[in-house]
Amino acid sequence: MNPGDPAGEPGEATREARGSASPDAAAGNAVIAIDGPAGSGKSTVARTVADRLGLPYLDTGAMYRAVAFAALRRGIDPDDADPVARLVQRVEVSVEAGVVTVDGVDASIEVRGAEVTRAVSAVAANPAVRSELVARQRRWAAERGGGVVEGRDIGSVVFPAARLKVFLTASHEARSERRAKEATDVSYDSVAADIARRDHADSTRVADPLQAAADAVVVDTTGLSLEDVVAEVLGHVNRSGGSTHSGAERAP
Ligand code: CDP
Numbered sequence: 001m002n003p004g005d006p007a008g009e010p011g012e013a014t015r016e017a018r019g020s021a022s023p024d025a026a027a028g029n030a031v032i033a034i035d036g037p038a039g040s041g042k043s044t045v046a047r048t049v050a051d052r053l054g055l056p057y058l059d060t061g062a063m064y065r066a067v068a069f070a071a072l073r074r075g076i077d078p079d080d081a082d083p084v085a086r087l088v089q090r091v092e093v094s095v096e097a098g099v100v101t102v103d104g105v106d107a108s109i110e111v112r113g114a115e116v117t118r119a120v121s122a123v124a125a126n127p128a129v130r131s132e133l134v135a136r137q138r139r140w141a142a143e144r145g146g147g148v149v150e151g152r153d154i155g156s157v158v159f160p161a162a163r164l165k166v167f168l169t170a171s172h173e174a175r176s177e178r179r180a181k182e183a184t185d186v187s188y189d190s191v192a193a194d195i196a197r198r199d200h201a202d203s204t205r206v207a208d209p210l211q212a213a214a215d216a217v218v219v220d221t222t223g224l225s226l227e228d229v230v231a232e233v234l235g236h237v238n239r240s241g242g243s244t245h246s247g248a249e250r251a252p
Contacts, residue, residue: 029163030146033155036168038195039175041221046150048230056144060151063133065111066093066102068119078119085128121201130207134158152202155213164240166233167212170222
């Protein structure tokens with residue numbers, strides 16, 4: 001199943017997210033959680049770590065972006081909590097190998113665009129959106145026996161028993177420079193302002209704010225290369241023991 005497939009009745013998914021005492025008991029401890037703010041390098045690092053270990057990889061930010069895209073496409077105001085809460089129960093989202101599909105439409109380019117980036121913080125602050133997407137993320141891991149999962153609340157909320165929790169940080173300037181380099185059509189100043197706005201929104205929202213789990217390994221990536229960060233994370237994976245379904249990290 002894709003992470004966004006609305007399996008079962010909406011009520012069932014919501015109960016799954018809120019209810020069970022050990023929501024991730026089986027798969028959660030085989031999860032490597034990589035969290036951090038925009039531009040901390042988490043997507044590139046998480047994807048590379050997953051590739052090296054032969055593990056499945058889930059970009060949960062793309063799921064929140066997909067819901068924001070679906071709301072905009074239907075003319076729903078992203079700040080209007082009730083219609084967005086109803087929408088998330090029925091929207092079909094698939095995030096696979098960098099391709100994001102929303103109700104069967106390939107939205108891989110649009111979900112990274114400025115309009116969705118502006119709308120996503122409001123959608124992600126909606127508790128109904130969070131409980132539904134968290135349920136889908138747990139189901140994704142349960143079906144695969146774990147994997148590398150990237151986001152803002154993966155170690156703190158979605159998989160509190162994750163095998164390893166990594167929280168990537170970097171200075172605001174370093175993160176803005178990275179994002180400005182990736183984008184061709186926006187200035188450094190507007191990227192820096194957008195990152196500051198989203199940092200604030202993500203850290204101060206009531207539902208599952210961005211914060212490092214108490215037992216996360218915090219890695220400051222300012223001035224580090226991708227290879228440096230990946231090597232550090234893989235070192236922590238090896239020291240974290242436990243098992244992943246591939247066992248690939250023990251390969252030479
Ligand atoms: O890649 P970038 O850091 O720009 O953002 P993203 O990972 O694509 O996430 C987009 C937005 O979704 C974030 O600004 C958060 O508001 C939200 N998000 C979240 O609330 N929880 C997650 N687990 C992942 C993303």
